[in-house]
Amino acid sequence: MTDLYQSQRMMRKMRRVAIERGLVAVLDVGTSKIACLILRFDGPEGFREADGVGPMAGQSRFRVIGAATTRSRGVRFGEIHAMQETERAIRTAVQAAQNMARVRVDHVIACFGGAEPRSYGIAGEIEIADSVVSEQDVARVLSASDMPDLGQGREVLHAQPVNFALDHRTGLSDPRGQIGHRLACDMHLVSVEAAAIQNLLYCIQRCDLELAGLASSAYVSGLASLVEDEQELGAACIDLGGGATGISVFLKKHMIYADSVRLGGEHVSADVAKGLHVPAATAERIKTVFGGLIATGMDDREMIDLGGDSGDWEKDRRRVSRTELIGIMRPRVEEILEDVRARLDAADFASLPSQSIVLTGGASQMPGLDGLAARILGSQVRLGRPLRVQGLPQAVTGPGFASAVGLCLFAAHPQDEWWDFEVPAERYPARSLRRAVRWFRDNW
Template sequence: MTVLDLGTSKIACLIAKAKPAPDWLETNEPMQFELLGYGHHRAEGLKGGLIVHLDSAEHCIRSAVDEAERMAGVTVEDVHIAVTCGRLKSDSFSASVALPNGVVREDDIMRILAGARQYAGRDGRTVLHGLPTSYGLDDNAGIHDPVGMCGERLKIDIHTVTADDVAMRNLMLCVERCHLNIAALVAAPYASALSVITHDEAKLGVACLDLGAGTTTLSVFADDHLVHVDAIAMGGYGMTTDIARSLSTPIEHAERLKTLHGSVFATESDECEIITYPSVGDVQNRNLNQITKGELSVMIRPRIEEILDQMRRRLASNGHASEAAQHIVLTGGGSQLTGLSELASNMFGRPVRLGRPRKLTGAPETGSGPDFSAATGLLFQWARDDDRLASRAEQRFLGTGTGYFAWVSEWIRDNF
């Protein structure tokens, strides 16, 4: 299995082999993954996951995939892709269907999910996910798996995630120009969360905040189901440009200052610790300037506070998601700023921890950090039963002929 994370700062490609988790291993995941190869390349031609220059983006994707292929000794054909662009949007609704045989079949569930995906894909939106969050039979709610159970009417609560169709078409065009088949498009906030949150967190309620270079994404889980996603076009790169402009230093040196010395809280010792940096145009670094670590923190903090405040407001605007998010998990490259967990806890008023992606067998340390959460999570998303059921629903029913489309059109009119 091959996955691609198309970010603002880097493109990451992982090639992994799936195998069933052994019975003796205490885990809630049905699969384990062995990393066979990985590659990454500095992103060009992308901004916030959006394709802004086809040729540049294609070159970077080819380079990352080629590096992973050489390490794994395989040729990649199909890829699963993490999506951050296209104004990700969550919708939740309910749909029901009569059971003529009085027994729930898997086909009944898949028909509803396929119809829900078609309904959600209106108004120029591409459906990334159409996931069941709960089932009901007649007057009985809260059923986990209704297949084989008796009843007269099946009801499903469904959560869909969509993205702008034009953004998705350009993304797919770029990937297909690399002679790759797209097996799945997955919302990046969903993938990131699956790699860093625990089963108990997903069950009890948790929000995962992924701070990338160009985007910051949010996903909320409750009762082990994805119930909300969101994204804003703000990330760690904004902090880097703030530093570069304030100090008149090259972007790459500003990024280095942020990564090595960045913090959101300044201590007494930080006011005395001197950091040197070159000016823009000083190629040979002949005249180095100085700044204290404390002064650097003052430059960084306003931007990260703005990002956290935006996500706090967006979470609060969705009552169900806000209530479900009992605590916060931070991940992504931007989450590694010293003191960020404490700042986020103060702003959200909830416990916060830093999340690292689950370890893949054979994965090096450089490919196991928070900046690889989305790529790693794509593997675990593939293994989830709900996602595989929804995918089969689309493949099995959408495009099976005019009879089905007539049925689903009538069903949509009756249910939505």
């Protein structure tokens, strides 16, 4: 636990160093693509209030100066599967982004989609020594939270305090300086497979980069594609990625639930490839160009040439109607959405005050998805695109880059996590005292 605490603190320090130096790269390691953006931080605020831009939640502090995307290799279900391949893909993306920015970056903030995130809500409660809540007290109440059993080989990725309660008052976002006796805190904790983090760390180190932060891609795509009132009133962001679908639920501007379904757009492509007996690349192209989810009478008449170069004239001249294609794609998408529905139900999403759902991610570009999703997930569904940030090239403003953009926001303005607070002072002396007592007992 302390090991994790130390390594996370180290990453936070790295991030501070990178922002002081003014350059940081963000890396979205996805199943279908790896995106790398290079951010330049130009001092506190680039705009004056009079420009009508405003602070924009810290976004105006940075500017994207390099962007590159490459086809991902060696990643499955959002987890690194073949290290060498992934390392090469990361290298390609980073080099291309550096080439565009004409600078060298040393620090990188990364996110990934898979690794089975599991979300825990934990609570802690302490008595406050002197009736005013200090930063020390916040650290103490966070440490006093009862740690759930994460299971073998799992690590904490996020541990964000989401709510503080002081005596009978609850819903405080920052209790510091307030007066009370009992301080309680709710913390949202996301754990992932440790091996996935290890692999990513190894790949990034092989690219001569320093890791300055890690995030779950479900969380950061929520940051990028949910608008402020959705984050405040309660909303779920469904990031339909290539190999994994991330779910994050936000309430009162905090993530309160994160999960991921190990299904994504690549499964749809695989279904198309299997169903139509075409190579994967052709299937991907057909899905992107002709794909859809809701069939109409018109689609029966729209014939798609499958093509091919098998040498067999009959096979290479096959044609299917668009209805058939939709018939292949729709069940898989329904399956994904049903799975998402199940996860949301398990998380008691229905009890939130507002139940809007935002679909984002590369696979959300399938025509007709909003209609299908509304039937399965509820009526308040919309397709989300990531926020626009300064200097972002047009090519990377699509919904597929929601997590990359969210990662930029995360880099510029991270939420306070458990490790941002100092370790409570009394823990160390108590332990060393105990150790000293034990040493005396053993030796005398």
